[in-house]
Amino acid sequence: MSRIALITGATGFVGGHLVRRLAGAGWxxxxxxxxxxxxxxLDEVGAERIVGDLDATDAIxxxxxxxxxxxxxxxxxIARGEAPFVRANAQGTRNVVQGVLGATRRPRRLVYLSSYAACGPARHGRPRGTDETPEPLTAYGRTKLQGEAAVREAERDGLQAAILRAPPVYGPGDTALLPYFRLVKRRLAPAPAGPGPRTHMVFVEDLAAALVRAADAPxxxxxxxxxVEHPWSAVVGAIxxxxxxxxxxxxxxxxxVRGAGTVAGWMGGLGVFNREKAEEMLAPAWLCDLAGLDALLPPGTATPLAEGIARTARWYQEHGWV
Structure with a gap:
């Protein structure tokens, strides 16, 4: 008998890759x-649709x-102001937890996709551990952290939970990094002056594989x-x-960068850029302690940056995005 998965965000960038992987594995x-x-x-893989959103606790x-x-x-x-983030990321996750705990036949495991933004940038260039006090810089990061807290509360009610914090995710279908690809295509590569930030990255198919393994990991x-710690110059070079x-x-x-963020904030966050996003851009390193990674991405299975970027660029070109 096949295992059953409920996915929120299944029609999104990461969600679509997870749907394909689960369906391919017989879920x-x-x-x-x-x-x-x-x-x-969803129709292509024969997925079952549950109509509702993160406010629909009964549907969940x-x-x-x-x-x-x-x-x-x-x-x-992406949103203007804090309130939309609170409703979707914090209260929405509480609703998911409530729905899971209220199910007649309760699921065994809840896997929550969080973000490096929830814990904040590295301190003094040292990867941030999961047990360190988080210091998120943005409304998105703060509300993803609140979502983590809601998931941990569910553990007290006996639900197994795995929280996966992801750095910037890229790959076929991604729209977040797409504007930068287009700039580089036009031979422009803007970046904060100085040595530039160092960051972890994850290819979307690797993240989807890790999410599936998280169903059975500790x-x-x-x-x-x-x-691998990538200087931003290496990302630009790969693109x-x-x-x-x-x-x-x-x-x-x-x-x-800070001045532009401040002005954009005064004007309502033009292009969702504001002072918080400016500080996020200027953080010297976005690195986390990867202890326990082997259970989710076994050694040798992570897609190298150059290969992942090449596959992403090829997909963009085939679909007329760049």
Whole structure:
């Protein structure tokens, strides 16, 4: 008998890759979707649709009933002001927890996709441990951290939980890094002046594989990334190499980045850029302690940056995105 998964955020970037992987592994997939969602992929793999959103606790309860694992991926990443983030990421996760705990046949495991933004940047260049006091810089990070707290509360009621903190996720279908690909295609590579930030990255297919393994891995909070610290210059170089361009590096003074963020905030967060996002950009390192990674991404299975960027660029080109 196949295992049953309920996925929130199944029609999103990471969610779509998780749906394919679970269906390919023989899972029966249920997806919490809005009535207006694009469900072509779900229909393609024979997924069951549960109509509702993160406010629909009854729909979540129905979808969770008899499921083996609930994968909570749905989150708001772009908004103006704090309130929308609180409703989607904090209260939405509480609703998911309430629905899971209220199911007649309670799921065995809840897997929550969190973010490096929840714990904040590295301190003094040292990877941040999962047991350190978090210092999120943005409304998104603060509300993802509140979501983590809601999941941990569920553990007190006997629910097994795995929290996966992801760094920037990239790959086929990604729209977050797409504008930077387009800039590099036009031979421009803006970045904060100075040595530039160091960051972990994770290829979307690797993250989807880690999420599936999290259904059976030890409960806890884990950072999931390619186990390599990448200077931003290396990311730019990989994108340029994949697109066959030689971009002009455009150093942005920190004062200019902060000033632009402040002005954008005064104007309502133009392009969702504000002072918080500016500080996020200027953080010298986004690195987390990857202890326990082997259970989620076994050694040698993480996609190297250059390969992942090349595959992403190829997908963008094939679909006319760059």
């Amino acid at each position: 029966h997939v249920r997806a919490l979707v809005r009535a207006t969602s694009d469900t072509r992929l 309860r129905r979808g969770a009933d008899g499921a083996d694992t609930v994968f909570h991926l749905a989150a708001l990443t 409960p806890g909070t884990w950072a999931v990334a390619e186990p 340029a190499g994949a697109l066959g361009t030689r971009p002009v590096r455009v150093p942005l003074p920190p004062a200019l």
